[in-house]
Amino acid sequence: MAAAPQKEWWSTAELSAAALPDLPDTRQGVDDFARRNDWRGHPEFARRRSGRGGGWEYSWRLLPPRAQRRLIEAAAADAGDPTAPERMDREEAWAWYEGLKENAKARALTRLRIIQQVEAMEPVLGRDLAVRQVAMATGQGARTIWNWLNMIEGVRSADRLPYLVDRRNDGASRQGGTVDCDPEFFDLIKSYYLRLSGPSFASAYRAVVRIAKARGLAILPEWMMRRRLNAVVSHVTQVLLRKGLDAVKRLYPSQVRDKTCLHALEAVNADYHKWDNFVIWPVEPGQNEPPYIGRPQMVAFQDIFSGRIIAWRVDQTANSSTVLLAAGDMIEDWGIPKHVLLDNGREFAAKSVTGGSETRYRFKVMDDDVPGLFTSLGCEIHWATPYSGQSKPIERAFRDMCDSIAKDPRLEGSWTGNRPDAKPENYGSRAIELEEFLRIVAEGIAEHNTRVGRRSEVAYGRSFAEAFDESYARSKITKATEAQRRMWMMGAKGLKTHSRTGEVSLMGNKYWSSWMTELAGRAVVVRFDPADLWAGLHIYSQDNAYLGHAETFHRGGFFAMEDAKVLAKSKRAWLKAEREAAKAHKVFTAAELGRELDKVAPVEPGAPAASVVQLVPTKAVVRGKPKVAPQADAPGATVTTLPSRPRRAVDPVQSPRELFRRALELEQIIEAGGPVTADQQRWLTGFQTTSDYRTERKLWLTHGDTLFG
Numbered sequence: 001m002a003a004a005p006q007k008e009w010w011s012t013a014e015l016s017a018a019a020l021p022d023l024p025d026t027r028q029g030v031d032d033f034a035r036r037n038d039w040r041g042h043p044e045f046a047r048r049r050s051g052r053g054g055g056w057e058y059s060w061r062l063l064p065p066r067a068q069r070r071l072i073e074a075a076a077a078d079a080g081d082p083t084a085p086e087r088m089d090r091e092e093a094w095a096w097y098e099g100l101k102e103n104a105k106a107r108a109l110t111r112l113r114i115i116q117q118v119e120a121m122e123p124v125l126g127r128d129l130a131v132r133q134v135a136m137a138t139g140q141g142a143r144t145i146w147n148w149l150n151m152i153e154g155v156r157s158a159d160r161l162p163y164l165v166d167r168r169n170d171g172a173s174r175q176g177g178t179v180d181c182d183p184e185f186f187d188l189i190k191s192y193y194l195r196l197s198g199p200s201f202a203s204a205y206r207a208v209v210r211i212a213k214a215r216g217l218a219i220l221p222e223w224m225m226r227r228r229l230n231a232v233v234s235h236v237t238q239v240l241l242r243k244g245l246d247a248v249k250r251l252y253p254s255q256v257r258d259k260t261c262l263h264a265l266e267a268v269n270a271d272y273h274k275w276d277n278f279v280i281w282p283v284e285p286g287q288n289e290p291p292y293i294g295r296p297q298m299v300a301f302q303d304i305f306s307g308r309i310i311a312w313r314v315d316q317t318a319n320s321s322t323v324l325l326a327a328g329d330m331i332e333d334w335g336i337p338k339h340v341l342l343d344n345g346r347e348f349a350a351k352s353v354t355g356g357s358e359t360r361y362r363f364k365v366m367d368d369d370v371p372g373l374f375t376s377l378g379c380e381i382h383w384a385t386p387y388s389g390q391s392k393p394i395e396r397a398f399r400d401m402c403d404s405i406a407k408d409p410r411l412e413g414s415w416t417g418n419r420p421d422a423k424p425e426n427y428g429s430r431a432i433e434l435e436e437f438l439r440i441v442a443e444g445i446a447e448h449n450t451r452v453g454r455r456s457e458v459a460y461g462r463s464f465a466e467a468f469d470e471s472y473a474r475s476k477i478t479k480a481t482e483a484q485r486r487m488w489m490m491g492a493k494g495l496k497t498h499s500r501t502g503e504v505s506l507m508g509n510k511y512w513s514s515w516m517t518e519l520a521g522r523a524v525v526v527r528f529d530p531a532d533l534w535a536g537l538h539i540y541s542q543d544n545a546y547l548g549h550a551e552t553f554h555r556g557g558f559f560a561m562e563d564a565k566v567l568a569k570s571k572r573a574w575l576k577a578e579r580e581a582a583k584a585h586k587v588f589t590a591a592e593l594g595r596e597l598d599k600v601a602p603v604e605p606g607a608p609a610a611s612v613v614q615l616v617p618t619k620a621v622v623r624g625k626p627k628v629a630p631q632a633d634a635p636g637a638t639v640t641t642l643p644s645r646p647r648r649a650v651d652p653v654q655s656p657r658e659l660f661r662r663a664l665e666l667e668q669i670i671e672a673g674g675p676v677t678a679d680q681q682r683w684l685t686g687f688q689t690t691s692d693y694r695t696e697r698k699l700w701l702t703h704g705d706t707l708f709g
Contacts, residue, residue, distance in 0.1 A: 004089075005071035009057040011049060020067035034058065090159055097162035102544040108164040111148050114138055115160070118145065181228065182218040188596075189225055190233065191588035194241035201226050207597060214600040236517050237582045248578060251520075252571050253503045253512050253553055254390060259458060262305040264471035265334055269341035269384075270301045270326070270348065272318045273398045276406045277414040278431040281316065292316060293431045295416065298441070299323050301330045302394040304341070306468035307456060308449050309397060310334055314438060320350035327353070327373055334472075340374050341382045341392065354381055397448065405444035411437070457508065496523050503553065504537060510553035511537045514574060519547070526550075660696035661708055663687050 012030040015023055024030050034056075040046045045059035060071055088096070097105070114134060121130035131149075135142040152160045188211055193204040205222045212219050220228075240248045274297050281292040299322050300312040311330035315322040330337075342348040354372045374381055384391040407415060413430030417423040432440075449465045459467045495504050502516035504526060511526075516539070524547070525540040539547045588596075654662075666684045670676055676684075687693050700707050 005060055005075040007071075008059055009047070010060060011055060011057050015058075015063075018071075020063065020070050022064035022066050034062075037062070088162070093159065093162035097165065098546040100165065100545060104165055105161075105544075107166065108161055111164040112161055114140060114145060115148055115152070115164075118149070181220050181225075182212070184215070185212050185217045185219060186225070186228065186232075187587040188212065188593070189229060190585045192593055193229065194233070194238065194582075194585055195590060196242065196244060198242050201229075207593075210600045211593075211596045233585055234518065234578075234581065235520065236578050237585060240578055240582050241586065245575070248575065249571075251501050251517055252574060253498070253501045253510060256510060256553070259305055259456075263475055264303055264305050264468045265310075265337050267304040267339035267341065268301050268310070268330070268337045269304055269392050269394050270299060270323070271343045271384075271392050271394050271398070272345065272347065273298050273300065273401070276402060276416045276418050277411055277437065278416060278428065279414070279434055279437045280431045281434050296434075296437070297322075299326045299347075300394060300397075300445075301326055302397060303464075303468055304339075304393055305458060305471060306464050307393065307397065307454070307459070308464040308468040309394075309445050310468075312441075312445065314434075314441065318345065318347045320347045320353050323347055323350075323353050324373060331377070336377050337379060339382060340379045341384060343392065344383050400448060401444060404448065405441060408440055408444065410440055495526055497521060504539070504550055506537065511550035512553045513548065513550050515548055516550060656692035656696055657708070659687060660693060660700070663693060664700070 010018075012034065013027045016025055016027045016030045019025060024033055034040070039058050039062050040056065042062065045062050047057055049055045049057045060068060063071070097108075117134045117137075118127070118130045121133060124130075125133065131142050131145050134140075135145055148164060152163050155163050185208065188208040189204060192208055193199060193201055202222065205225060209219055211217075236248060236251060239251060274295055277295065278293055279296045281294075283289065283291045294316060296314050296316065297318045298312055298314045299318070300309050302309050311326045311333065313322045313326040313329070342354070348354065351372055354374055402418060405411075411432055413426050414432045415424055416427060449468075450463045452463045452466075453461055454464060454467070455461070456464075456467075458471075495506065497504055497516065497519045499521045501512065502518065502520040502522075503510050503512035504516075504524065505511075506526065519539070523542055525542065525544065526537045527540065534552050536552050537550045539550050541547055663684055666676060666680055670684075696707075
């Protein structure tokens with residue numbers, strides 16, 4: 001395709017007369033359009049018109065993209081060869097070449113090497129003889145080599161490779177040609193398949209084919225329609241229309257918060273955990289009440305940097321008093337944290353804990369509130385997002401404890417199960433004493449903190465306690481060494497994209513762009529600058545075809561509210577765009593599809609009339625004196641003579657010719673546009689499938705109405 005139209009400068013009158021897309025069709029409209037878009041603010045693309053009349057002229061590069069494309073296509077058509085490589089811009093040619101498959105690039109490279117052989121022999125033999133000699137040596141035709149030379153005529157030697165690609169074969173679109181499909185048939189397929197009830201594509205295809213046959217629409221095979229649907233409707237749109245908004249949200253990568261910018265005890269988070277064990281609380285002296293048996297609640301504080309549990313307390317219920325006790329243990333043993341991330345529950349929002357905090361949205365905030373513990377200590381309080389476990393790192397620790405502590409063999413029989421439908425067979429067979437339970441929990445938390453082999457970004461195979469102690473002693477952030485950075489340097493690496501989002505993880509970073517959702521679960525090849533990983537990755541397919549650029553999915557600081565806002569804003573914009581794209585595919589509603597299916601409901605054919613009737617011989621009836629049944633048998637006789645079900649009225653037997661005459665009358669009424677009932681239509685449709693109808697119609701076509709006498 002031509003890189004530029006033949007005409008560079010256009011007046012507003014010429015643009016309005018050209019009827020270009022996305023431009024007004026009047027001179028005044030084009031003038032207003034140029035004024036709104038500040039065309040004259042680009043001096044390199046706007047100039048005063050010389051000659052009579054004056055005015056302004058504008059370069060075609062200021063036009064909307066579709067208008068530019070129309071002018072370029074017109075210029076290519078005028079040139080007579082819309083695919084001439086030599087008319088491509090240098091950057092355009094290389095960008096097009098990069099998107100080709102590896103085998104197409106290899107064939108172009110082979111042509112280039114043959115041309116280089118010709119050029120090497122040309123000073124001695126001349127071009128004609130050199131072409132002949134190389135043709136004999138390589139098995140190529142001399143005419144073919146001359147064609148290759150014509151393809152690169154006027155092209156710099158460094159830019160020849162893209163122009164040697166066979167445009168008609170190797171340069172064809174990977175999608176290939178498409179078979180014409182009735183747009184209405186495709187709309188029916190999309191409307192039936194893209195529903196929240198989630199029908200299978202096979203069932204959707206079968207139902208729509210029935211509608212299409214009744215309407216006389218062109219039908220394509222099921223595999224072709226399935227491939228076309230996947231090509232036209234994006235994976236995100238299909239998930240949105242078939243599984244809902246929550247499923248689409250899971251396709252968007254979650255934000256990764258960087259903990260390396262913190263140090264030990266700089267930030268902590270806290271939450272309550274309800275144990276899946278029955279525990280007996282001791283009875284206080286002097287009380288005659290039975291001991292309390294229930295599932296204990298534990299509040300724990302965790303260091304965000306290292307993941308270490310640094311304080312915990314257990315009580316019967318979640319309350320602010322236990323929070324204060326656990327916070328006191330933490331402050332006494334380790335010190336005062338700068339940041340505190342808390343759950344939004346009432347026990348943490350109590351005035352004794354966070355009173356005076358400006359961001360506390362529970363209970364009534366008074367000007368004379370007594371400052372809570374963390375407020376008095378100058379801690380900056382942060383509230384976790386409700387119903388979002390990923391906002392609190394301590395939730396991961398609680399999950400590990402549910403397996404390593406709650407199911408300890410010393411607690412056997414007290415485990416309740418983690419769901420109502422997951423109760424063990426020995427449910428409720430034992431309740432553990434509180435003292436023993438606290439001892440086992442203390443051992444489990446100590447083992448959790450000192451377990452080596454942690455793969456967090458700060459532990460590097462050590463335990464949480466070791467990472468905490470090292471940072472606590474130095475009170476500074478731990479960064480990666482230069483030796484570790486050198487280990488990561490590489491030119492390209494085969495990776496597999498995320499199974500849901502399509503994101504690529506490399507060297508602890510995430511890379512993602514909206515188009516990568518279509519690559520979910522696929523193996524790709526990445527290329528990057530080891531000195532500038534923040535510049536993103538270039539994604540290639542396995543056959544080395546360029547797919548696109550993946551931007552860096554930036555990590556935000558753990559308490560960087562601005563990063564969270566940017567992520568939320570971009571996610572909302574992404575979801576909004578996908579919703580708008582999904583609306584365009586829903587042409588027919590479920591109710592409209594149901595009415596169309598009712599119109600093409602299968603009709604049961606009528607019973608065929610017998611052409612040969614065999615008489616059944618009957619015996620002579622001997623008339624005698626009727627016998628009167630005993631009175632005792634009368635009730636039984638009455639019951640046995642009742643019919644088992646209502647009998648249908650039997651139509652009088654009609655000959656095939658009479659039936660055909662009736663069908664012919666109905667056909668004539670339908671042809672004349674007269675009214676016919678649904679029962680008459682169903683009978684006619686069924687009778688037209690019988691052999692009697694076909695036989696009588698042949699006779700009627702030969703003899704006419706004289707057939708009926």
